Amino acid sequence: MTLELAALVADASPFVTGERSDGTVLPDYFDGHRVLGNPALLTRVADALARRVQQVGADFVAGEATAGSSLAVAVSLASLRHGGGTPSRIVRRESKPYGVTGILGTGVPPGSSFALVDDVAGTGASLERSTRRLRRMGHRVVGAWVIVDRHAGAAERLARLGVPLSALLTLDQIKSARTASTA
Numbered sequence: 620m621t622l623e624l625a626a627l628v629a630d631a632s633p634f635v636t637g638e639r640s641d642g643t644v645l646p647d648y649f650d651g652h653r654v655l656g657n658p659a660l661l662t663r664v665a666d667a668l669a670r671r672v673q674q675v676g677a678d679f680v681a682g683e684a685t686a687g688s689s690l691a692v693a694v695s696l697a698s699l700r701h702g703g704g705t706p707s708r709i710v711r712r713e714s715k716p717y718g719v720t721g722i723l724g725t726g727v728p729p730g731s732s733f734a735l736v737d738d739v740a741g742t743g744a745s746l747e748r749s750t751r752r753l754r755r756m757g758h759r760v761v762g763a764w765v766i767v768d769r770h771a772g773a774a775e776r777l778a779r780l781g782v783p784l785s786a787l788l789t790l791d792q793i794k795s796a797r798t799a800s801t802a
C-alpha cells in the first residue's frame with residue numbers, strides 16, 4: 620500500500636527546486652498542490668488520513684491556508700466514508716478583520732479537540748504555530764497528520780508539545796519510488 624502510494628505520489632508531483640520560508644533552497648521541494656489538485660490521488664490520500672484521524676477521534680479536522688486547509692476539507696469529506704463526519708476549519712494565521720472575524724470562524728465550542736493536517740512536515744514550525752494558536756484559544760490538538768514527512772525535525776518538535784505526528788509517506792519513500800520507476 621505504502622509503496623504503491625509512494626509511486627502514485629512520485630508520479631503526480633515531480634520534485635522542484637523551491638525555497639523554504641527561511642530562505643533555504645531545497646532541490647527536492649515537494650509541491651503538495653500537485654496531489655491536492657489530482658482528484659483520484661486526493662481521494663486516496665484523504666481516505667487514508669481520514670481513517671487514521673478516525674482512530675484517534677477529534678471534533679474538528681483543520682489546517683492552515685492553503686494546502687493544510689484544502690486537505691482538511693478533503694479529509695472531512697472522506698471522514699463520511701469512514702464512520703465519521705468530522706467538520707473542518709481553517710486555522711488562520713491572522714484574524715480576518717471583516718466578515719466572519721477570528722482565527723477559526725464561528726461554531727467551534729470552547730475546549731474542542733482538533734486533528735491538524737498539512738501536505739508536508741518539514742521542521743514542524745507550521746504545525747507548532749497552529750498548535751499554539753489553537754491552545755491559546757483553549758482548544759486541544761490530538762495529533763498532526765501529513766502526506767509527506769521530510770524528516771527534518773517535525774516529529775521531535777511536535778513530540779515536545781505532546782502532539783504525535785503521523786505521515787502517510789516519507790520523502791525517502793517518494794525518492795525510492797522515483798528511482799525505481801526510472802531504473
Ligand SMILES: O=C(O)c1cc(=O)[nH]c(=O)n1[C@@H]1O[C@H](COP(=O)(O)O)[C@@H](O)[C@H]1O
Binds near residue numbers: 638648744745746773
Ligand atoms: O518549506 C518546507 O519545508 C516545505 C518543503 C517541501 O518540500 N514542500 C513544502 O510544501 N514545504 C512547505 O513547508 C511547510 C512545512 O514546513 P515546516 O513548517 O518547516 O514544517 C509546508 O506547509 C509547505 O508550505
